[in-house]
Amino acid sequence: MSNKKVILDYNATPVIDQVGVLDRIDRITSRSLKKDAKMHGLKLALSMIDLTTLEGADTDKKVIQLCNKAMHLHDAMPGLPTVAAVCVYPNFVETAKKTLKGTKIKVASVATAFPSGQSSREIKLLDTKLAVDNGADEVDMVISRGRFHEGDYSFVFDEIAAIKEACGKARLKVILETGELGTFDKVRRASDIAIYAGADFIKTSTGKISPAATLPVTSVMLEAIKDYYYKTGIQVGMKPAGGISNAKLALQYLLLVKETLGDAWLTNEWFRFGASSLANDVLMQIVKQTTGIYQSKDYFSKD
Amino acid sequence: MTKINLNSTWEFAPSLESTDHINLKKQYELFIGGKWVKPSSGKYFDTVNPATEEKLAAIAEANDKDVDKAVKAARKAYNEVWSKMPASERGKYIYRIARLIQERAREFAVIETLDGGKPIREARDIDVPLAAAHFFYYAGWADKLNYAFPNRNPMPLGVAGQIVPWNFPLLMVAWKIAPALATGNTVVLKPAETTPLTALKLAEIIQEAGLPDGVVNIITGAGVTGAAIVNHEDIDKIAFTGSTGVGKIIQNAIAGTNKKATLELGGKAANIIFEDAALDQAVEGIINGIYFNQGHVCCAGSRLFVQESVYDLVMRKLKDRMASLVVGNPLDKNTDIGAINSKEQLNTINKYLKIGKAEGAEMYQTDCSLPKKGYWCKPTLFTGVSQSNRIVQEEIFGPVLAVQTFRTVAEVIEKANNTPYGLSAGVWTDKGAKLFNMTSQLKAGVIWGNTFNKFDPSSPFGGFKESGFGREGGLHGLKAYLKVKGS
Numbered sequence: 091m092s093n094k095k096v097i098l099d100y101n102a103t104p105v106i107d108q109v110g111v112l113d114r115i116d117r118i119t120s121r122s123l124k125k126d127a128k129m130h131g132l133k134l135a136l137s138m139i140d141l142t143t144l145e146g147a148d149t150d151k152k153v154i155q156l157c158n159k160a161m162h163l164h165d166a167m168p169g170l171p172t173v174a175a176v177c178v179y180p181n182f183v184e185t186a187k188k189t190l191k192g193t194k195i196k197v198a199s200v201a202t203a204f205p206s207g208q209s210s211r212e213i214k215l216l217d218t219k220l221a222v223d224n225g226a227d228e229v230d231m232v233i234s235r236g237r238f239h240e241g242d243y244s245f246v247f248d249e250i251a252a253i254k255e256a257c258g259k260a261r262l263k264v265i266l267e268t269g270e271l272g273t274f275d276k277v278r279r280a281s282d283i284a285i286y287a288g289a290d291f292i293k294t295s296t297g298k299i300s301p302a303a304t305l306p307v308t309s310v311m312l313e314a315i316k317d318y319y320y321k322t323g324i325q326v327g328m329k330p331a332g333g334i335s336n337a338k339l340a341l342q343y344l345l346l347v348k349e350t351l352g353d354a355w356l357t358n359e360w361f362r363f364g365a366s367s368l369a370n371d372v373l374m375q376i377v378k379q380t381t382g383i384y385q386s387k388d389y390f391s392k393d
Numbered sequence: 394m395t396k397i398n399l400n401s402t403w404e405f406a407p408s409l410e411s412t413d414h415i416n417l418k419k420q421y422e423l424f425i426g427g428k429w430v431k432p433s434s435g436k437y438f439d440t441v442n443p444a445t446e447e448k449l450a451a452i453a454e455a456n457d458k459d460v461d462k463a464v465k466a467a468r469k470a471y472n473e474v475w476s477k478m479p480a481s482e483r484g485k486y487i488y489r490i491a492r493l494i495q496e497r498a499r500e501f502a503v504i505e506t507l508d509g510g511k512p513i514r515e516a517r518d519i520d521v522p523l524a525a526a527h528f529f530y531y532a533g534w535a536d537k538l539n540y541a542f543p544n545r546n547p548m549p550l551g552v553a554g555q556i557v558p559w560n561f562p563l564l565m566v567a568w569k570i571a572p573a574l575a576t577g578n579t580v581v582l583k584p585a586e587t588t589p590l591t592a593l594k595l596a597e598i599i600q601e602a603g604l605p606d607g608v609v610n611i612i613t614g615a616g617v618t619g620a621a622i623v624n625h626e627d628i629d630k631i632a633f634t635g636s637t638g639v640g641k642i643i644q645n646a647i648a649g650t651n652k653k654a655t656l657e658l659g660g661k662a663a664n665i666i667f668e669d670a671a672l673d674q675a676v677e678g679i680i681n682g683i684y685f686n687q688g689h690v691c692c693a694g695s696r697l698f699v700q701e702s703v704y705d706l707v708m709r710k711l712k713d714r715m716a717s718l719v720v721g722n723p724l725d726k727n728t729d730i731g732a733i734n735s736k737e738q739l740n741t742i743n744k745y746l747k748i749g750k751a752e753g754a755e756m757y758q759t760d761c762s763l764p765k766k767g768y769w770c771k772p773t774l775f776t777g778v779s780q781s782n783r784i785v786q787e788e789i790f791g792p793v794l795a796v797q798t799f800r801t802v803a804e805v806i807e808k809a810n811n812t813p814y815g816l817s818a819g820v821w822t823d824k825g826a827k828l829f830n831m832t833s834q835l836k837a838g839v840i841w842g843n844t845f846n847k848f849d850p851s852s853p854f855g856g857f858k859e860s861g862f863g864r865e866g867g868l869h870g871l872k873a874y875l876k877v878k879g880s
Contacts, residue, residue, distance in 0.1 A: 105823045107843050110674020113681070120514055122408035122726040130403055313673045316397065320709065323395045349717035352399040 096321050098286040100243040104317070106274035111306045118305065118346050125379075128341070132376050135340040135368070136163065137171035138358045140198055140329065142366050143178060144205075144297065153182040157189035159393035164373045166389070167380070173369060174358035175228060179204070180217060183224035198228035198263070202253060205267075205296035207232035211249060218256040229253070230263040230364075232296060233280060235270045243283055250287035263291035263329055263362075268307045269299040277307055281314035291327035297364060302332025305342060312350040325354065331364025337375040340368055399716035400760065408726045410513045415500050417590065420451040423459055423613065424596035426466035427606025433458040438615075440589055443510035444723050444732040444767040452589050455612040460581070460621040463610040467552040467579040468627055470607030475579050476549060478605075484535030487574055489602040490595075491528035494521065494567075497598070501591055505563055506723045508590040510732030510768070511686050513724050523848055524567035527866075530850035531571035534871055538576065541868055547875040549577035550653060551629035554622040557592070558635045559585035559734050560689040560790075566592045568854075568865045569632050570609060576874040578630070579608050581622055586615040587735045620646070628652060630874065634691070637788075637814075637859050655863025655873045657691065657855055659788040660816030662837065663809035664694030664845060665799075668703045670821035671843070676710045679794070682819060682845040684718060684730055684772050688792040689738070691860070692817035694845050696785055697774075697796045698805050704798050708776070715759045715772050722764065730792060733768040742770050742791035749775045749784040754795075780811055788814070802830070810836045815857030819845040838864070 123131055141160045143152060153176075160173050175196035176186050186197045199221035203209035209217075214231075221229050231253050237245045254262050264284035268277050284292050292311055295302035308330045315326045328347070334340055340363060347355050355361050370390040378384050420437065422429040432453040439448045455463070475483070494501060501524075502516040511520070538547045553573045557565035562584055573580050584592035596611045612618065616639070623631055623646050630653045633643055637658040647654055664682045666675045682694025699707045723731030733739040750756055758771040774794040778785050785795045799805040809818060818837040822828050832840045838856045841847060848854070853869035855861060863873050872880075 104673070105669070105671045107671035107674040107823075109844060110671060110677050113844075114674070114677050117729075120518065120726070121405070123405065124408045125406040127404065127406040134403075316713075319397065320395050348401045348403055349399070352397050353401050353403065354398065356401070356403065 096286070098282055100279065100283070103279040103282045106278050106310055108274055111274060111309055114309055115305045115346075118349065119342055121342070121345050123341055123345070129376070129379050131341045131344050132337060132372050132379065133171055134344060134356060135337065135363065136372050136376070137174060138362050139173040139369050140175045140177045140331070140362045140364045141173045141369060142176075142297070142331075142364055144200060148179060148182060150182065150185045153178055153185050154189050155393040157186055159369070159391060160195050161190065161193055162391075163369060164377070164390060167377060170376070174362055177230065177364065180221040180224060180226070183221055183226045187225040196227040197225065198230055199224070199226035200230045200296075202231040204230070204232055205298040207234050208236070211252065214249070215252065215256050218253050222256065222258055222260050226260050228261045228263060229257050230265055230293060232265045232267060233284065235267055238271070238276075238280060243279070246280075247283050247287045250284055250289065254288035261290040262288065263293045263327075264289040265293045265296055265331075267296055267299055268294045269301045274306070274310050277310050278314055281311045282318075285314060285318045285326050289326060291329050291362070293329040293331055293364065295330075295332040295364075297332035300333075303330030303334055303364075305346060308343060309346055309350070312347065316351055325360060327360040327362065328355070329362040329364055334363055334365050335367045335371065337368070337372045340372060397713065399713060405719065405727045407722075409722070410503055410506070410724045410726060412503055412507070412724065415503050417450055417504065421453060421589070421593045421613070423453045423455055423463070424593065424611040425459070425463045426610065427600065430459075430462070432456070438586065440508060440587065442507050443734055444764070446766055449508060449590065452586070452613045455583075455614040455618045455621075457621045459612055460618065460625055463581045463612050464552060464554075464625050464627050466607035467581050467610055470605055471551055471579040474605040475608050476577055480536035480538065480577070483574065483577065484532045486602055486604050487528055487532035487535060487571060490598060490604070491525050491532060493598040493602055494525040494528065494595075498522070498525070501563060501594060503724070504590050504594060506731070509559060509562055509588045510723050510734050512728040512731040513726060514728065515686060520561055520564045523850070524564045527564075527567040527571045527850045531575035531871075535575040538871065538875070541871055542875070542877050545878040547576070547877050550874055550876060551578060552627060553578045553580050553630040553632060553874065554625065554628040555580055555582040555632045556619045556622060556635065557582065557584055559588040560686060560691070562588040563591035563595065565634050566595055568634075572865070572870045573632075573874050574608065576871055578874050581610045581612065581628070583612055583614065583619055583622060586613070589613045623647065630654065632873070633657070640861060655855070655865065656861035657863070657865060658816075658859060658861040659814055660691045660693065660856065660860050661696055661786070661788050661812050661814045662692055662694045662817040662819065663696045663698055663805075663835070664819040665698045665805055665809060665821065665831070666700060666703070666707055667820075667822040667827065668700040669823045671823060672703060672707055672710060674843070675821040676707065676714050678819060678821060678843070678845040679711055680714055680718070683794040684792050685846050687730055687733055687770070689734055689790055690846065692839060692846065694817075694819050695789065695794060696809075697794055698799050698808065699796065701798045701800055708796070711774070712757065718759060718761070718772055720761045720763060720769065720771060730772055733770050733791065736768055738790065739768040739770065742789060742793060745784055745787070745789045745791070745793060746773065749778070749782070752778070752782050752784065754778045754782060754784065780808055786812065802827070806831070806834045813859040816860035817841070
């Protein structure tokens with residue numbers, strides 16, 4: 091890690107050409123994973139999932155059920171990894187922490203007036219404090235998209251920096267909500283702002299807005315992470331979230347990471363999927379790879 | 394400096410396209426007058442898979458007599474059937490050929506890959522679909538020529554002699570045959586001697602489509618056979634795609650005759666990256682520009698010009714992207730760079746690698762392993778070169794990029810145009826005005842803006858200067874096969 095001071099010029103963030111991004115993704119989606127390579131990817135994907143419930147209807151009992159799923163993905167098949175984390179609202183962090191005690195599964199909490207981010211700095215800091223005080227290992231914040239569209243980049247930057255400080259030891263994931271940003275140029279600028287302001291992870295979406303994560307958007311964000319790493323030697327993680335519900339797509343994300351950032355990012359310390367239904371499809375594929383037979387969906391638990 | 398290791402331990406498992414569905418004969422004859430005819434010489438040559446050096450089939454070698462037979466068949470078909478047929482009927486045959494190519498796309502893609510060494514991904518996603526698209530496009534024009542050239546009474550030329558190269562065997566056949574048929578001409582076509590199989594498979598489709606005998610004749614052989622076509626006195630038009638050297642010989646040979654010609658020859662395209670460009674995507678364009686089809690592309694972006702202020706950044710990004718290119722078995726769906734088309738071509742490329750090093754350029758190749766058998770070249774780039782270097786001046790026709798820097802618009806235009814070739818160019822900038830300023834000053838037939846190596850049947854393709862003359866594709870491609878009043 092270097093001590094070189096790196097300053098972000100908001101008006102000099104790299105431009106992105108949409109056609110070229112799509113060309114790059116065409117090359118990724120035409121890759122073909124077979125046998126051992128596929129199995130390796132599937133297990134990796136499983137270990138990177140942030141199993142998520144972010145509903146108005148969430149209850150303690152629902153969160154406990156989700157935590158059980160996280161710990162017991164498919165006990166019929168031994169040797170499987172667990173997911174990386176469980177992601178909940180701040181008021182369920184305590185419950186999740188208690189349920190997951192003794193496992194390596196992290197508890198992530200959304201904060202900062204998730205999902206819209208429409209509140210005061212004070213409330214957002216309190217929201218973050220609530221999550222951290224309840225024991226969250228990771229905080230998933232949202233950026234102020236309205237201020238971003240107004241061009242008030244310093245506000246967005248300062249807000250992220252303030253939340254980062256409030257996180258203490260918890261790792262901070264910064265949600266750009268790319269579905270509300272409109273262009274790849276803006277995705278890149280928001281990525282740079284979040285990274286330079288101290289994000290440990292950048293994350294595409296809340297899952298509440300469509301489109302959520304896509305491969306092209308993820309590609310743009312991975313390039314931002316890469317440029318920053320080359321400048322500073324500091325690693326930043328990536329979390330696409332929302333809309334990744336099948337194993338094939340998850341593998342394509344991993345191939346994009348492999349070809350853009352290499353093995354150093356292919357661990358759940360630096361790459362996550364925010365998803366609720368992905369795990370079962372990955373499990374189904376793992377069982378199929380092992381036994382040669384697709385099993386009924388009813389053999390995989392739904393929590 | 395901080396480094397990222399892109400040599401992932403997560404390696405692809407083999408993912409081979411199956412070959413059991415393809416139907417190849419052990420020996421191919423000449424396709425003349427709608428029938429398979431033995432060569433009068435009785436001679437055959439082998440076509441081999443450049444990835445394994447294994448023989449795929451024996452191919453008939455046509456001599457003067459066979460060429461004469463083919464031209465006579467084409468003339469007869471022209472006089473008696475094809476020129477008299479209503480244009481809408483002609484169009485139906487061409488549509489039928491297009492559909493049959495689509496139906497057998499997988500077989501064509503696999504054979505193209507086996508015979509030529511190109512990755513199955515490209516044969517499957519680019520060569521074969523584009524070939525079908527060309528037939529579809531020109532089929533639509535067949536009965537609308539009077540709308541393409543209003544009040545100019547477009548008339549066919551007669552018999553077209555067509556000679557195609559080995560880099561896009563089926564696609565180049567489509568570029569040649571489709572407009573010729575749509576405009577009412579008949580055809581004698583010769584595929585390249587190293588890649589004749591998809592043209593011969595197309596002959597099977599032409600039979601299946603019920604095209605009248607002799608409208609398309611496909612004969613095989615090397616340069617001597619090509620010369621016999623060029624020199625045959627009853628040919629009205631020569632359409633040639635290949636090297637500038639052979640193009641010059643053809644132009645000499647037809648001087649003083651009534652033969653019309655279109656020549657699509659070599660190139661040494663400038664691919665120009667400005668500091669304001671979307672650099673990550675420009676890098677993707679550099680890769681597509683030079684490593685597409687092993688660099689066996691006449692319009693390949695083989696001369697890279699990078700503005701000095703972003704040179705280090707672009708080189709870092711380019712080398713990172715090169716690290717993920719998979720070189721190897723062309724039938725593997727993950728292969729990005731396949732086999733060099735022939736031993737002869739590999740020797741040419743290796744000769745230039747030596748020249749580059751001897752000239753003092755710095756050579757960079759990716760760290761990948763190559764198969765033991767077959768003809769291979771790692772993706773290569775040369776830095777520290779200038780316009781004075783031979784590897785910058787001469788067409789290498791391989792996966793070899795020569796990188797130069799520039800400071801100003803005026804400087805890069807001068808350097809980009811400082812070549813005997815003028816087939817294509819690429820410009821990368823985020824400024825629209827700069828892009829159009831560049832495109833109006835670059836002397837090249839095709840200029841891509843913020844992309845490279847994109848093809849469409851509706852878009853004309855052809856060169857300036859020693860890259861040839863005449864256009865293929867689009868309306869321009871029709872005109873090359875017509876007598877049109879007032880021109």
